[in-house]
Amino acid sequence: MSDKIKIMVVDDSNMIIKMIQGFLQSYQIEIVGVANDGQTAVELFKKTDPDIVTLDITMPKMDGLTVLQEMLKIKDTTKVIIISALTDNATALKALQIGAKDFIPKPFKEDSFKEVLNRILSEN
């Protein structure tokens, strides 16, 4: 694969988006899209066709699980990393059931983010 891996970051918190952008700097990964709400995320997903998506599960306009379903409907090989509060494990389990690849509980540190990302990248 000569093309760079494409990632999209979806989170209603711009701070978390910035943080993830920072984490991604050391990777050969192109951030093709950033979205603050579910609806925008799905639209952007269609346009940019990312390989990996980090997805906040609680978001305005369209909840994370629906967004996840929509994305996988469009391309079921998309690797979606769910980001959610640790207190909402039931939703995280549901997301994994639907087809999310992995899960990072909030709040997270660089290490745990990279651990999950590395795992996903190594599966290619």
Place this chain on the structure above:
Amino acid sequence: MEDVLTQSILLVDDRPENLLVLENILEMPGLNLIKANSGEEALRLLLKNDVALVLLDVQMPGMDGFETAEIMRSAPGTRHIPIIFVTAISKEQKHIFRGYEAGAVDYMFKPVDPDILKSKVKVFLELDRRKKVVEQKNLELEEAKKNTDKILKNVRNGLFLLDREFRLKPQYSAVLEKILMRKNLANMSFIEFLENKIEDKIVKSCKDYLNLLYRESVHEGTLDKLNPLNDIKMIFKSDKSESGIIKILNFSFRRVYDNQNKIDEIIATVADNTEKITLAKKLEESEDHYKKQMELAFNILHVDPPLLIEFMDSVQTELNTIKKLLKNSEKTEQYSDTLDKVFRSIHLVKGNASLLDLKFFVNQTHEFEENIIKIQEKGKIEGSDFLPLVLRLEGIQKTISEINSLFERIKNIHDHFRPKREYENQLFVKSLENLAKNTAKDLNKQVKFDYKEFDLGNIPYNNRLLVKEVLIQLIRNSIFHGIEKSEERKKLKKSTTGVIALSSFNQDKQFGFTLKDDGKGIQLERLQEQAKSLKKWKDKDKSKWTSEDIIDLICLQGVSTSDKANHVAGRGVGMASVREKVEKIGGKIEVNYKENMFSEFTVTIPKSDVRN
């Protein structure tokens, strides 16, 4: 020890010369060559020998190579033995090799190329060797399993296996039945087990979780974080009773893979953490307790150590008195009297505590007093009424021992900072001033405590506590009954701030002190009124009252010029008790007053038993 594995190859050909050729090619150390002239003989030999590979001639009279292979495939002992067919038929006819997909099958054409044969055989032997190692491992595993079964009986954690339907497999640790409070767990549905013991929501999560655990694409580490049965509170209800046993169980789940790297089952462990968590809670509570102790410590750090020691001694004395009283009051007639005496003791402790500004103690003793008042108001006193008092007493005793142990610990600090003699005087009067301030504040009055004329040096060391007790009582009485509120004082053209003055004296044979306040003096009418209503005072002309009579009146149980009993004074109880003490060592309390001008109490104590 790495033992050299001897492997056997079975050579099957109806022609001896062909067997000889194969023998020549394959002769090598560690390899045992077994020869058979027919399919039948081959099968017979296979039963007896552990064979790594069969070289099988296809065209033989009787049972041909294919038929032989077919039979080998059907028997469990020979099913997995690889076969190399050796045939003379042309390559074009190779389609007749009916798909032997299962197991290892190869073929060679005659004339056999020795090098190719050798290398092929080597591959198969290597495979066999590996298989043997695996078998050995399995044997070990089998052994290990037996051992584990033994261990399973002894481990403290419950161990069990869940199949794809989340049912328990028959092997589980003995303790599991105890932890899950159910027998015969084999085949039990884990989900059904969870139902009604935890919230439905969590049962659902658990189903999701176990489903995902069986889904290979989901990383196990990811799921670890999502285990819904982490220290889960479960309620085990028996069929009959409404309430159940509550346990805190910690489940954890791991995948078990088979040798094809597929998830075979889930191994689960469960630990009963009820005790552990209860312990942790207890620890938290004890930390709370520790915090309270810290407060206590700060509280008593403010107190001058000798004073504190005296205080503690006096409290202990009073507590012992109360205990004795409670123990000895067996007759119903005594109850009322006992209650009065207990109240007196506790009231004294309260006074001392409020002097030293030990708020926790003041509160504790005040609650105790309230309790007594409630019982008194009830009228008829029963033995069971004393029970809460005993409990409260234990509470106070506990506080005392806590202060004692705290005090022991901080004593060293104090020893270094032991106040100098002139400073002791300061401490003594300052603590009284504190009391006066606090009491006045509580009553919304303004009071100035004047101690210029007081010298602690006038009071022998061993009488200081008594003097203090008396002073506490008198000061409180002064503020409560003597000093008027500011507005009232204004009307009387007095300064809005009342003054309480303390002075001391030390003469040849006696010492003592005088406390004078510029309040309303002694209100004889009111005292008399109350005394009458309580039928505790003979009808006596108040104009003939002596100082002693007035002191008597003040000291009478239940007499107080204040109608409502509160924290600060009232009921004259404290007075009676200090008077008793003063008189016990031959001293006396006198009163002098002028209505609306002042009241003055003088305590005189003979020096006879004084050593300084």
